[in-house]
Every structure is written in C-alpha cells, then in structure tokens.
Amino acid sequence: MQIEVLGSSSFIPTIKGSWSSFLINLGNRDRILIDAGTRRLLGLRKDVLTVNHIFITHRHSDHIMFLGALLRRMKRNNRKKPLTIYCPVNAFYHITGFIRFYNPKGIPEFVNFETFTPDEPEHIITLPKSNTEIWAAAACHTTMAAGYGILQGNTKVVIVPDTAPNCKTLLALAKGARALFHDTTFPTAVHSFAMAKGHSSPEGAGMDAAKAEVQTLVLIHTSRARYRDAQNLVIGAARYFDGDIHVGEDKSTFTF
Ligand SMILES: [Zn+2]
Numbered sequence: 512m513q514i515e516v517l518g519s520s521s522f523i524p525t526i527k528g529s530w531s532s533f534l535i536n537l538g539n540r541d542r543i544l545i546d547a548g549t550r551r552l553l554g555l556r557k558d559v560l561t562v563n564h565i566f567i568t569h570r571h572s573d574h575i576m577f578l579g580a581l582l583r584r585m586k587r588n589n590r591k592k593p594l595t596i597y598c599p600v601n602a603f604y605h606i607t608g609f610i611r612f613y614n615p616k617g618i619p620e621f622v623n624f625e626t627f628t629p630d631e632p633e634h635i636i637t638l639p640k641s642n643t644e645i646w647a648a649a650a651c652h653t654t655m656a657a658g659y660g661i662l663q664g665n666t667k668v669v670i671v672p673d674t675a676p677n678c679k680t681l682l683a684l685a686k687g688a689r690a691l692f693h694d695t696t697f698p699t700a701v702h703s704f705a706m707a708k709g710h711s712s713p714e715g716a717g718m719d720a721a722k723a724e725v726q727t728l729v730l731i732h733t734s735r736a737r738y739r740d741a742q743n744l745v746i747g748a749a750r751y752f753d754g755d756i757h758v759g760e761d762k763s764t765f766t767f
C-alpha cells in the first residue's frame with residue numbers, strides 16, 4: 512500500500528503544513544481517505560475525486576474542514592458511484608453540517624454514512640479487490656475519536672492523528688504493525704500537558720511505537736510552527752524507540 516500524507520499539521524497550520532488527511536492507494540483501484548481536513552483535497556486530482564471510502568477519525572474541524580468542498584467537487588464531476596463515510600457516532604452531526612455548508616442543496620445523493628462507537632479494535636470493512644481490511648479502535652482524545660488500522664495481507668499500518676500516548680485500545684490495534692502514524696502535537700517540554708489535552712509529544716509517540724513493537728514510526732499532526740527543524744521531532748521520539756522514524760510532511764509518501 513502507498514500512503515500519501517496530504518495534510519500533516521496539528522490545529523495550527525503553516526504554509527507548508529495543512530490539516531489532517533491521508534490518501535491511501537491499496538492497489539487494484541481501491542483508494543481510501545483518512546480524514547479530510549486539508550485544502551489539498553481540492554487539487555482536482557482524479558485519484559482523490561474517485562476514492563472509494565472516507566474514514567473520519569473525529570469531529571474536530573482540523574479533520575473534516577474540506578470534506579464538504581470535496582464532495583461538491585465530486586458532484587460537479589458527475590460522480591454516481593456510491594461513497595461511504597465512516598465516522599464515530601458523535602461526529603455525524605458536525606460532519607453533515609460541514610457538508611451542507613458547501614452543498615446548500617443537500618448532501619450529494621451518492622454519499623452514505625456508517626457510524627460506530629470506537630472501543631476495542633473492531634473490524635469496519637473488507638475491501639476484497641485489494642485484499643484489505645480496515646479496523647478501528649478508540650483513541651484517547653478530548654472527544655470520541657478513532658485510530659484506523661489498514662490490514663493488507665500480513666502488512667498492518669495504523670494511523671492515529673489525535674491521541675494521548677499509552678492508549679490501551681490503540682496499542683492493541685498497533686501491536687506488531689509495519690508502521691504507526693502517530694500524533695506528535697505538542698513539544699517535548701510539555702509532555703504531561705500534551706497528555707492532558709488528549710495529544711502526544713514526540714516522546715509519547717516514541718513510547719507507543721516501542722510498546723506496540725512496530726517497525727516504523729511516522730510522526731504526524733505535528734506543530735511545525737513550534738518545531739521548525741523536523742529533526743528535533745525525531746530526536747524526541749528516538750529517546751524511546753529505536754526503529755525507523757520519519758516525519759510525515761505534507762506531500763510525503765510511504766510505501767509498505
Ligand atoms: Zn482533535
């Protein structure tokens with residue numbers, strides 16, 4: 512699978528870093544989005560306009576801001592193929608509000624919703640063409656939130672933009688994963704403050720990667736306004752995790 516980071520920023524975006532979104536190409540024309548916070552979704556890319564499923568982690572604006580505009584583009588592009596949006600149950604009201612803002616005539620007819628209550632790791636959907644299962648587990652955030660696991664054959668990748676570290680359900684989802692994309696919102700110096708806010712520091716991400724025994728850690732939901740040098744993020748995580756560590760900048764891609 513190939514994962515393109517469309518938006519890597521925490522809630523204070525920068526010129527280079529936009530809000531949360533990940534485009535995942537699973538092969539055999541299966542493509543999914545996780546989160547829809549970034550303006551980059553409006554780039555008129557065919558591979559974005561034709562995604563099969565959209566998985567929203569939670570209701571905060573930095574994860575859903577451009578969903579409505581994307582759906583409007585899809586409608587203008589004469590999309591007929593069904594599109595399912597998966598989200599935690601308490602996000603439904605916010606998401607449909609954002610969609611209606613950009614689609615005043617109503618939610619486009621090709622859109623369906625599936626809501627769930629994230630808890631222990633749970634199977635959400637199987638995509639048979641690409642031999643992929645999507646799983647969800649509860650994140651430890653300030654509102655109901657999910658992390659998503661993409662299981663393709665023996666390869667598991669877990670993406671969790673917003674969470675405090677040491678979140679039992681997410682550690683279970685990420686156990687033995689090929690890669691973990693993990694919240695890195697707050698700087699090193701305020702690790703305990705970050706946890707109280709339902710977010711993580713580079714150290715927290717490193718601890719989780721070590722506990723879950725993953726191979727690769729990708730730092731996301733980063734604050735580049737605070738960390739101008741990405742290498743400082745890596746140094747924080749490397750205090751606890753000795754596997755591969757990368758910073759998931761906007762437009763970076765990872766293949767697993
Ligand atoms: Zn959030």
Ligand SMILES: [Zn+2]
Nearest residue numbers: 522571573673
């Ligand atoms: Zn966020």
